[in-house]
Amino acid sequence: MARFTHIIDAKGRVFVPARLRESIGGSLIVTLSLDDGYLSAYTPENFRSIRDQINQLSGTDPAVRRFKRAVLGEAMVCELDSQGRISISDELWSHIQVKPGEEICFIDMFDKLEICSKAFYQQQKEEQGSLSEVDLSRFDVKGI
Numbered sequence: 725m726a727r728f729t730h731i732i733d734a735k736g737r738v739f740v741p742a743r744l745r746e747s748i749g750g751s752l753i754v755t756l757s758l759d760d761g762y763l764s765a766y767t768p769e770n771f772r773s774i775r776d777q778i779n780q781l782s783g784t785d786p787a788v789r790r791f792k793r794a795v796l797g798e799a800m801v802c803e804l805d806s807q808g809r810i811s812i813s814d815e816l817w818s819h820i821q822v823k824p825g826e827e828i829c830f831i832d833m834f835d836k837l838e839i840c841s842k843a844f845y846q847q848q849k850e851e852q853g854s855l856s857e858v859d860l861s862r863f864d865v866k867g868i
Contacts, residue, residue: 751810766835
């Protein structure tokens with residue numbers, strides 16, 4: 725797991741860190757995150773799994789339909805170009821309040837990448853404090 729910072733170019737493109745390119749293949753599916761201030765980027769394989777799970781939910785539930793619109797309806801395929809960049813739409817960039825020339829962070833979450841503005845990441849880090857202030861026992865993760 726790691727965090728990488730890059731600048732959005734004038735065309736809305738951003739370099740995907742070389743270390744991450746090796747594991748994602750030729751494209752990413754980028755969509756809204758469940759957390760405000762973030763985009764989520766998935767390999768096509770991981771996104772298919774998520775899409776299949778979402779499609780199993782009841783289409784008669786208005787909350788499910790809103791959820792589908794947010795996650796599936798906003799998703800876009802972002803192909804890596806020959807220089808290792810992806811192009812993300814202005815609309816998706818606006819969801820995390822960034823524009824060309826600004827810095828963003830890629831956060832490697834193993835099953836996906838989270839993308840947010842560098843300023844937002846730093847703000848979240850300051851607000852969250854240290855891990856020692858959080859009761860991690862409820863997560864039941866062994867070896868930490």
